[in-house]
Amino acid sequence: MLRVVKICLPSEVKNSLNESVLCWLSTLGADGNPNCSPKKKFTFVDDLHIVIADIASSSSRKNVLDNPLVCVSFVHVLKQKGFKVKGAAHYI
Template identity: 55%
Template sequence: MSSADKRQHLNETVKNEIKNSVLCWLATVDAGGTPNVTPKEIFSYVGNDRIVIADIASSNSVRNIRAQPRVCVSFVDVFRQRGFKIIGTATVIAPEEENFAILGAELLQMAGKDYPIRNVISIEVEKVSRIWAPSYALFPERTEEERMESGYAIYGVRPL
């Protein structure tokens, strides 16, 4: 089996949860192995095997990826209290490259003209793992509605 065959993909559940997550956290390492993790709000997926993130102000992440392309991205739906962790290999795509407009189409729409995208960070997905809040194991009988109610209380918000 080739390494491409072992790759995991983004199914509909992962894609929905990307949409329900306000932001993701991108973890990279520099050439010396020092880790870096920062939030990115403008992120999405393309097809079944790619996460894309807008580099608007992410100089360290971009520099790290150029030196060491293995990355980890995690995101959670804070109200449903679950998310995913994705490991993959990233490339930095500059605006003059052919793929920028194709892979960055949704990011450009999300960011709008007020937030210029310097590069598209494109991550080829290799491994997808679930993240559950501990309450799923401790209180498995809770309904999604109850979890969301507790999320609203924790964050002091109500849905519109």
């Protein structure tokens, strides 16, 4: 299954996302504990959606089902520039 994060993605963010090799998905559990999980398979599909592969993410999955608000961050290591985007996630 894949996660889709609904956000507004300017071209600068999409370009950086394409050049990044890792992103971090941050969620919040029902108990209030944060969870930050690295993700290797991700891309954007249009100006409003980032798709992240759901691989070995039981905590992230449960947290998204309990609370869809998430934060995704990524950085281009050589350029030392990255972005943080926030939005609501759901499974497709």
